[in-house]
Amino acid sequence: MRRIAFVAVAFALGNLLAVSTRAQEVTKPNPGTGPAAPTIDQSLEWKYAFNPKISPDGKRMVYEVQKTNWEENAFETSLWIVDVASGESHALTSSKKSSGGAEWSPDGKWIGFTSDRPGQLKDSPEGKSQLYVISLGGGEAQQITKAENGVDSFEWAPDSGQIAFTTGEAESKAMKDRKEKYGEYSVVHADYQMVHLWTVELFTGSAAEPKRLTEGDKFSVGDFSWSPDGTKIAFDAQRDPDLGSSGTRDIYVLTLNDKAVKRIVSTPEPDSNPKWSPNGKQIAYETADGAKFYYYLNTQIAVVGADGGEPQVLTEAFDEEPSLIGWGPDGIYFGAAMKTASHLFRLNPATGKIEKLSAPESMVANSFSFSRDYKQVAYRGTLENQYPEIYATGVAGWQGKKLTVMGEQTNGFTLAHREVISWKSADGTTIEGVLYTPTNLDAKKKYPLLVVIHGGPTGVDRPIVNADRYYPVERFVAKGAIVLRPNYRGSAGYGEKFRSLNVRNLGVGDYADVISGVDALIAKGLVDPERVGAMGWSQGGYISAYITTSSERFKAVSVGAGISDWMTYYVNTDITPFTRQYLHATPWDDPEIYQKTSPITNVLKAKTPTLIQHGENDKRVPIPNAYELRQALEDRGVPVKMVVYKGFGHGINKPKQQRAVMEENENWFGQYIWGEKPTPEPAAAPAEKK
Numbered sequence: 001m002r003r004i005a006f007v008a009v010a011f012a013l014g015n016l017l018a019v020s021t022r023a024q025e026v027t028k029p030n031p032g033t034g035p036a037a038p039t040i041d042q043s044l045e046w047k048y049a050f051n052p053k054i055s056p057d058g059k060r061m062v063y064e065v066q067k068t069n070w071e072e073n074a075f076e077t078s079l080w081i082v083d084v085a086s087g088e089s090h091a092l093t094s095s096k097k098s099s100g101g102a103e104w105s106p107d108g109k110w111i112g113f114t115s116d117r118p119g120q121l122k123d124s125p126e127g128k129s130q131l132y133v134i135s136l137g138g139g140e141a142q143q144i145t146k147a148e149n150g151v152d153s154f155e156w157a158p159d160s161g162q163i164a165f166t167t168g169e170a171e172s173k174a175m176k177d178r179k180e181k182y183g184e185y186s187v188v189h190a191d192y193q194m195v196h197l198w199t200v201e202l203f204t205g206s207a208a209e210p211k212r213l214t215e216g217d218k219f220s221v222g223d224f225s226w227s228p229d230g231t232k233i234a235f236d237a238q239r240d241p242d243l244g245s246s247g248t249r250d251i252y253v254l255t256l257n258d259k260a261v262k263r264i265v266s267t268p269e270p271d272s273n274p275k276w277s278p279n280g281k282q283i284a285y286e287t288a289d290g291a292k293f294y295y296y297l298n299t300q301i302a303v304v305g306a307d308g309g310e311p312q313v314l315t316e317a318f319d320e321e322p323s324l325i326g327w328g329p330d331g332i333y334f335g336a337a338m339k340t341a342s343h344l345f346r347l348n349p350a351t352g353k354i355e356k357l358s359a360p361e362s363m364v365a366n367s368f369s370f371s372r373d374y375k376q377v378a379y380r381g382t383l384e385n386q387y388p389e390i391y392a393t394g395v396a397g398w399q400g401k402k403l404t405v406m407g408e409q410t411n412g413f414t415l416a417h418r419e420v421i422s423w424k425s426a427d428g429t430t431i432e433g434v435l436y437t438p439t440n441l442d443a444k445k446k447y448p449l450l451v452v453i454h455g456g457p458t459g460v461d462r463p464i465v466n467a468d469r470y471y472p473v474e475r476f477v478a479k480g481a482i483v484l485r486p487n488y489r490g491s492a493g494y495g496e497k498f499r500s501l502n503v504r505n506l507g508v509g510d511y512a513d514v515i516s517g518v519d520a521l522i523a524k525g526l527v528d529p530e531r532v533g534a535m536g537w538s539q540g541g542y543i544s545a546y547i548t549t550s551s552e553r554f555k556a557v558s559v560g561a562g563i564s565d566w567m568t569y570y571v572n573t574d575i576t577p578f579t580r581q582y583l584h585a586t587p588w589d590d591p592e593i594y595q596k597t598s599p600i601t602n603v604l605k606a607k608t609p610t611l612i613q614h615g616e617n618d619k620r621v622p623i624p625n626a627y628e629l630r631q632a633l634e635d636r637g638v639p640v641k642m643v644v645y646k647g648f649g650h651g652i653n654k655p656k657q658q659r660a661v662m663e664e665n666e667n668w669f670g671q672y673i674w675g676e677k678p679t680p681e682p683a684a685a686p687a688e689k690k
Contacts, residue, residue: 037478038413038468040662044068044655046467049080049390049404050380051100053369056108058376059084060136061369061403062092063390064100072096073656079113082403084376084392089403092134093141099132101153105160106372109136110202112144112163114151121146131165133202144200145210152195153223158230162201164213166221168193168241192240194220197233197254213259222249223273227280227306231256234274234283234306243575246270247294251285253306264308269294271302275327277349281306284332284349286324289313295581296458296490296499298322301334303349314352318345319495321458328374331355335366337493339432340420340462342366344377359398364388364462370395384463385418410465414439416477418463423520426512429489429501433517434461436473436483446528448481448673449521451514453536453543457490457502470560470652471535472662479674482526488513488543503582506566506597507546514543515553530555531673535665537561538621538650545599545629548638549606556672558611558665561621561650564629565600567591572622603632609639611668613661615648641668 038046045068052063061084066077077098082089093099097117104111114129120143124130128150134141145151149168156163171193197213213233214221224235232255238248249272251265265271269288276283287302288294299321304311314332315322322334322345332347342365344358358365358379365381377395382388387407391400416436425431452471454461468474473483487494488510489501502509514534521527533556536544541562548557563569567587570579579594580586587594595601610633614626626642633640643664645652652661663679670676 455538
């Protein structure tokens with residue numbers, strides 16, 4: 001069950017470009033300059049490989065890569081294919097537009113993917129992701145769909161002869177007539193375009209027209225999977241496409257020969273991500289198991305008969321969030337975070353026994369993909385102070401074989417050292433975090449400290465190397481600071497009780513976790529208490545705003561897409577259940593808890609210079625939060641600067657604007673932590689003479 005949190009942005013996908021493992025272009029420092037941190041542009045150009053998909057026979061793998069196109073101001077993904085035995089790789093797609101979401105046909109002869117490239121089919125809508133297939137025998141990719149709203153997701157049928165996909169409904173004639181008569185307007189919580197299931201037959205000798213499988217305005221389809229015999233599709237659906245309606249998801253089964261739909265799971269709160277058993281008699285899925293307040297509780301994996309019946313929950317003894325992957329011949333496979341690591345697990349549905357498969361203990365492994373027999377697995381993995389790579393291994397006797405060399409991009413740079421540290425918060429809770437220090441750390445020296453706070457709140461920071469986004473951490477360390485990234489209460493990987501500690505305690509407990517980490521480093525003699533700053537995006541921006549209005553300990557703060565007032569947030573956001581889940585009330589039921597946990601409540605105490613950055617069209621944390629905080633700080637005479645990124649939502653996802661975000665943060669902390677002169681704003685163009 002993929003829960004929506006504030007930060008789905010931050011830098012998870014990064015910028016990705018994989019190239020041949022033997023002939024790889026990498027971004028390196030200028031020759032002759034000596035060891036250095038990457039420039040902001042170099043960091044934005046660093047590449048990742050991600051989303052590996054192993055072939056059914058386990059011999060090849062396709063993975064996604066991305067490059068920074070400064071000219072088009074875009075991060076563009078493409079597909080690469082690698083031979084597992086030899087490690088030799090080459091580009092599978094080369095379009096300037098993005099291609100991704102690759103899936104092998106079960107017979108291993110084709111790869112399907114989605115792309116927003118210019119369409120081959122007549123009347124293809126511009127800029128929408130459509131479904132393509134490409135033969136492993138060679139040739140050009142063939143466009144399969146021209147859906148008005150693009151293809152959301154797809155899956156091959158077991159016989160490789162057709163593909164099921166989801167897409168939003170095309171605009172109805174009634175809606176077109178309304179626009180013609182009255183112009184553009186929308187009715188809140190009414191003008192929905194539901195997402196539905198379709199299939200399209202392949203290789204029929206002519207362009208086949210897709211066939212619609214589900215109809216109506218009673219539900220909107222999410223995840224789905226084919227039955228092993230190809231006669232049915234299991235899917236989850238919610239009452240409408242609103243993010244705030246995700247708690248209404250139930251499990252359905254559709255029979256293809258008559259399009260009959262049967263709801264087989266209707267537990268209160270969300271049930272999602274169905275996966276068939278190998279014999280087709282049962283379906284595993286993720287569930288909140290009826291819990292009213294489920295955002296911070298453990299998701300469970302349950303099993304139900306393919307025709308319905310009483311579900312059986314299998315993971316009650318597993319104290320973390322299992323992410324269901326698939327059901328193989330020897331068990332149900334799932335991934336989960338374990339503190340700052342993440343691993344692959346196998347569940348025996350008969351006994352409930354759970355076995356951890358991936359190694360070593362500190363491995364961060366995710367994006368798992370299996371061969372047909374579940375004996376080979378591909379994944380993305382890394383260890384402490386290493387760069388993420390793509391691996392393949394046998395499931396038994398885990399020995400990861402590295403198939404990319406993306407880490408070569410860091411050669412020649414002097415990067416910060418990362419390590420996990422821990423401390424006690426105000427209430428005695430043990431908090432972990434990742435400490436970034438210079439490689440030549442002097443234990444007798446007191447360093448400036450910058451705290452970088454992740455989003456979520458169920459995000460987690462790990463001691464691995466990633467390209468900087470939003471906050472130029474490597475440059476801060478090279479400049480003489482140490483950096484702390486705290487996994488405050490509510491973070492993933494530390495169990496249900498830990499994730500529940502900020503319930504009706506948002507901001508308050510989070511701030512205590514951050515400031516206690518600062519105090520612990522000061523007590524060790526590492527930190528100059530007169531030069532401490534904090535920054536974060538989304539939930540991290542909220543905690544940073546809380547710091548601005550609650551503490552005089554920090555010399556500068558940067559609030560990225562942060563909440564300043566839970567009331568303002570609640571009535572504007574696209575995910576209203578969030579505050580009801582964590583505060584156990586609406587602002588009408590309990591205005592006091594909304595006030596207690598809102599940074600704006602304490603603004604009369606604010607003194608800290610604050611940079612505010614926000615996307616103009618942010619629906620997750622709407623921009624009124626930023627304006628409210630800015631105006632209050634200005635009225636109080638607190639130094640404040642607000643930067644609005646035009647046309648962007650919750651995430652700033654284009655390279656030039658990410659450059660602007662990073663430079664603003666580098667300059668802000670340069671001014672208030674290092675005492676540098678403020679960087680002048682670009683001069684206005686001279687007025688033309690009349």
